[in-house]
Amino acid sequence: MELSVDRSLRHWWVFLIRGILFILVGIYMICSPATSFVALGFLFGLIVFFTGIAELLHVTGHRNSTNRGWHLALGIIDIILGVVLMGHVAAAIAILRIVVGIWFLLRGISLISFSRAVGRSWVLVLGGIVTAIFGLLIIFNAGFGAMTIILFTAIAFIITGIFNAWLGYKMKPR
Numbered sequence: 001m002e003l004s005v006d007r008s009l010r011h012w013w014v015f016l017i018r019g020i021l022f023i024l025v026g027i028y029m030i031c032s033p034a035t036s037f038v039a040l041g042f043l044f045g046l047i048v049f050f051t052g053i054a055e056l057l058h059v060t061g062h063r064n065s066t067n068r069g070w071h072l073a074l075g076i077i078d079i080i081l082g083v084v085l086m087g088h089v090a091a092a093i094a095i096l097r098i099v100v101g102i103w104f105l106l107r108g109i110s111l112i113s114f115s116r117a118v119g120r121s122w123v124l125v126l127g128g129i130v131t132a133i134f135g136l137l138i139i140f141n142a143g144f145g146a147m148t149i150i151l152f153t154a155i156a157f158i159i160t161g162i163f164n165a166w167l168g169y170k171m172k173p174r
Contacts, residue, residue: 016172019166027158040093049079059075107131
């Protein structure tokens, strides 16, 4: 499959600038992990807040839904939780670490369960065990959890930046 880029786009430089900014933010996160983790905690609260707004918009837009009460309650809880997390970044940081740790723990269990589907694959069992242990480390070791989240996010930003800059370069008229 070949990637086709429309070279007639006039704003190729936007992708280039966005890529450079992603790379710089990723590098900053690696160089200043404590500040970066606080910022991620605040953003986590902000995301929860906007999720609550989305739930309330769903309730107002779907008046005939049978689960309206449930969505209304979730929306109100999310908005309150989002405001609390944005106001108490330490709580957001703790919750973020636990959520990410539980996610890895569940991914590990999922890999182990999939190993049965492919005939007891020892690779999947090993991967599941390592992933589950990784999740438990994130949950129960605050320093490891914080650094893992920062490092993964920083790497994702840098990779995203590289590909955005590459796309901007490819879109540049020649």
